[in-house]
Amino acid sequence: MLRRHRTASVVLAVLLGHVVLISAQLTVQSGRTLLDATIFGTLSEAQRLVAGATDLVRGAWNGYVGLHTVSRTNRDLEAEVAALRLQLQEQHALVQQARGLERLLELRQSVDLDTVSARVIGADASPWFRTLTIDRGSRDLVDADLAVIAPAGVVGRVVGRPGLRAAQVQLLIDRNAAAGALIERTRAVGIVVGQDDPAVFSMEYVSNQEDVAVGDRVIASGADGIFPHGFTIGTVAEVSRGPELYKNIRVTPAVDFTRLEQVLVVMDNAGTQVAEGLR
Template sequence: MSFVGHQPPPIFKRGPAPVARLFAFVAICLALLVADLRFRYLEVMRNALSVVTYPLQMAAATPADFVRNASRYFATLLEVQIENADLRRQQLTSGERLLRFELLEQENAHLRELLGMSRRVEVESIAADILYNAPDPFARKVILDRGAQQGVEPGLAVVDPKGVVGQVTRVHPVQSEVTLLTDRTQSIPVSVVRNGVRGVLFGTGRGRLEMRFVLADADIREGDQLVTSGLDGVFVPGLPVAAVVAVDRETDAFARIEATPLAAVETSVQVLVIGRTAYPPPPPPPPPAARER
């Protein structure tokens, strides 16, 4: 079989040399670049290509963005949890401080009122706190945190900023017992501020007071203010005690007069123990006729 005169197919024909083709392509590229920089004719093509390839770029970047966002989310969540815990602790601390400040303000206001009461009576006085109620369920008594070592004596009056609370009935070295004004065994001589009518107030054991042994025609009205008369030599005269709330003149020869304490007898926490201006004189001796009997 002879191959003389046979021509190879066009595909196997050798073209220009590779170096020549390289220079030709470089020249074409440079020309296109210069033309694009000068005339911007490929701008539309670039915009179209960016629009077409944008979904592919987003799809390719989604895993990395997901990982980055997830890590940022969990880091932020942890920071928020830590910050919330800190804020809750700060809130509790602030609430506790606020409660303490409010309590201190109330105590300061109460003490200022007590000092005002002390200045009004112009006698020696002892500030005290009520510790607790006496264990006797049938008596209206409280225990103070002041006793004989602080100068408390039996019989001294106990007041709050509004008026008389009770009377010291038992004294221990560092504590003392106070019988409240509303106790059924407690009595206190009083007078009406409006006209000076005198009487004796007795506790009822139910939070109220009764003014007994007052004639039915005595000039006492609802709303009258009652103060200590000082006739017993124990209570300083002029201390506010109670206000008349009801007067019944139809019972018998004596009027039935009910009053309510002016002081916060059942709820006071800080009180003032009022000293005596002078010890009461001893009672006079009985008359000769009584001695002979």
């Protein structure tokens, strides 16, 4: 039995050998032998599969690298845009500051007043007091009860004892503040006082007989000896006849007290007059 299997194996090997020899001798249209063509076809198919897999891996890697590069580029661009926006804000702030200083200089040159320019360095807007802190003090000869003004009009007055390099300014919108005032159009005299509402003054002691209309400009009368005559205080927003002798008048401030950055401290109020163009 074992001999038969061995004989069959020998016969099969001989037959396969003949097939290989015949394949090696047969040619196809390309000029290759059938064996070469078979081997080439098998190997080329394997190479094609390997190349396809390689391209797939290379494409995925390039996509990852490209995506990483784009992400990094986007981060760089975002950082650059943020830096440019910051520079733009800084330049805008400098422009606004320069414009404010220019208006302050024009004011200083347009009035016959001895003034000292000051920068606002702090603010207090409690329900009871409304004040600013400026960077001028006793070394600059700043003292209590000196008027503080801005290009838009009256700001307030220095209160308390100034420090060496700083002083506190009571804003005219403080409910404890007051200033002599008059209606520019009719010269009706009264007193402007601060209210609990920081966006409005009350003008008091104006007779019911006086001619006052909405839109009339209210200016400092100078009668208080602190605020220079002629400086704008505000505009009449509401007016009505009072129940007794005096009108009810509400005045909108000319100064935006939330945006004050630079002011002038009036060092001497005696006999001062405001230039016509600033009235």
